[in-house]
Amino acid sequence: MNPQYTYDNHGKAIGVFLPIDDWNSIKDKLPVEELPQWQKDIIDRRLMMIKQNPESLIPLEDFMAEMDNEADGEI
Numbered sequence: 001m002n003p004q005y006t007y008d009n010h011g012k013a014i015g016v017f018l019p020i021d022d023w024n025s026i027k028d029k030l031p032v033e034e035l036p037q038w039q040k041d042i043i044d045r046r047l048m049m050i051k052q053n054p055e056s057l058i059p060l061e062d063f064m065a066e067m068d069n070e071a072d073g074e075i
Contacts, residue, residue, distance in 0.1 A: 004018075
């Protein structure tokens, strides 16, 4: 296997390029599982709720801050 790495301006590795044959070899060894229908149904319901009410979404950072505040209050 001969991976090639991509680096940012600071020299930190941020990506890997694999030849397609190497990727296919890895992919063939990974377990592939179909989502059960009940999980697909939940995803579909949530996507519909978002489509019907997009203003209800909040940024992840705000959500995490709310969770931290709740956790601090329970201690």
